[in-house]
Amino acid sequence: MVSEIFELMSIREQISNLSVRESELVKPKLSDLSLIPYLHNYFIEAFGMGNTRKLGAIQRKKFVFIIVLLYSPSTLAGGCLNRGVRDGLAHALKLNAPSAVSRICSDLIFSYQHYRDFRLDVDNKIALMEGKLRSDGYL
Structure with a gap:
């Protein structure tokens, strides 16, 4: 019985540590939603949006991943x-309905985990965009 109390104490300490770590991980790097169009323009200038409909959709998905x-x-x-991100993305991407952003978001992590080319390209673009944000004083 006493060993269960010590186990319970250990579990509560672990939960507390995990809670602290979770709040660190969910904190966004950016909060100023007015930067989304700026980032979209930079993304297009630096990487383009693809020369076919399919490539354009993939580039849009990569941009959404980075913004999210x-x-x-x-x-x-x-x-x-987070509040306002979906509308900001819909506006920057010139989508008629913000729900289109939700559809794009539905499989972002799946694409990142399962498609090596997608993951490598996104990682490269994230690094370049974060560098741009740092040099411009936003990060």
Whole structure:
């Protein structure tokens, strides 16, 4: 019985540590939603949007992944998008319905985990965009 009390104490300490770590991981790097169009313009200038419909959709998906990572990282772990991010993305991407952003978000982490080319390209683009944000004083 006493050993169970010590086990319970250990579990509570672990939960507390995990809670602290979770709050560190879900904190977005950016909160100023007015930067989304700026980032979209930079993305297009630096990487283009593809010369076919399919390549354009893949580039759009990569851009959405990067914005979600910067503004709402918990979304990639199954959480909801932070307030305003979906509308900001829909506006920047000139989508008629913000729900289109939700559809794009639905399989972002799957694509990142299962498609090596997607993952490598996104990682490269994230590094370049974060470098741009740092040089411009936003990070």
